[in-house]
Amino acid sequence: MSLIGDGLNKAVQKAFTRPAPKSAGAQMRYLVKQLGGTKAVAQMLRISQRTVERYVKNQIKKPRPDLAGRLEREVKQRWQPLIRAKARQKAASTGGIIIDTRARLGYTAPIGSTDQDRIRHLTIALPPVHAARLFNAQEAGASDARLQEIAAEALKEVYFQDGGRRAGSLDEVRFTDIEHLEFDL
Numbered sequence: 001m002s003l004i005g006d007g008l009n010k011a012v013q014k015a016f017t018r019p020a021p022k023s024a025g026a027q028m029r030y031l032v033k034q035l036g037g038t039k040a041v042a043q044m045l046r047i048s049q050r051t052v053e054r055y056v057k058n059q060i061k062k063p064r065p066d067l068a069g070r071l072e073r074e075v076k077q078r079w080q081p082l083i084r085a086k087a088r089q090k091a092a093s094t095g096g097i098i099i100d101t102r103a104r105l106g107y108t109a110p111i112g113s114t115d116q117d118r119i120r121h122l123t124i125a126l127p128p129v130h131a132a133r134l135f136n137a138q139e140a141g142a143s144d145a146r147l148q149e150i151a152a153e154a155l156k157e158v159y160f161q162d163g164g165r166r167a168g169s170l171d172e173v174r175f176t177d178i179e180h181l182e183f184d185l
């Protein structure tokens with residue numbers, strides 16, 4: 001997926017009430033139940049239907065590393081959809097989202113001020129409107145670049161312009177290098 005998209009998913013996963021299945025067999029059985037059959041799971045994971053059946057029966061217990069990653073990712077994407085939806089709704093309507101990043105941030109500002117990129121470590125609570133924009137763009141399939149633009153616009157308003165109270169007009173805030181990025185609801 002993407003750096004920001006993965007960060008948003010991890011934040012939502014913290015709201016889960018039960019842990020997702022850990023073993024390959026349990027993960028495979030969960031996906032078979034969700035997708036309605038071994039054929040659909042096999043196509044999604046790009047493996048044979050017989051291999052899926054062998055995982056379901058615990059005849060194979062340890063998948064290859066690439067398959068293990070795909071399997072875990074697919075299970076987590078489908079795990080507890082109602083809890084996931086409630087967490088997103090809460091963040092988008094009342095709670096907001098916290099962004100913790102260590103990144104090189106630059107901005108375009110009026111002539112006479114510095115716009116040189118520099119490393120900043122920011123932990124900022126973004127209001128619900130920005131959380132809603134991020135989640136809506138993610139659900140619409142936005143690219144990582146677009147998600148970065150939305151996050152940068154939120155940081156521009158909340159941090160650099162202090163919610164519109166700080167004097168000065170920034171035209172644009174941009175991420176040029178992200179070392180660490182984490183979201184929390």
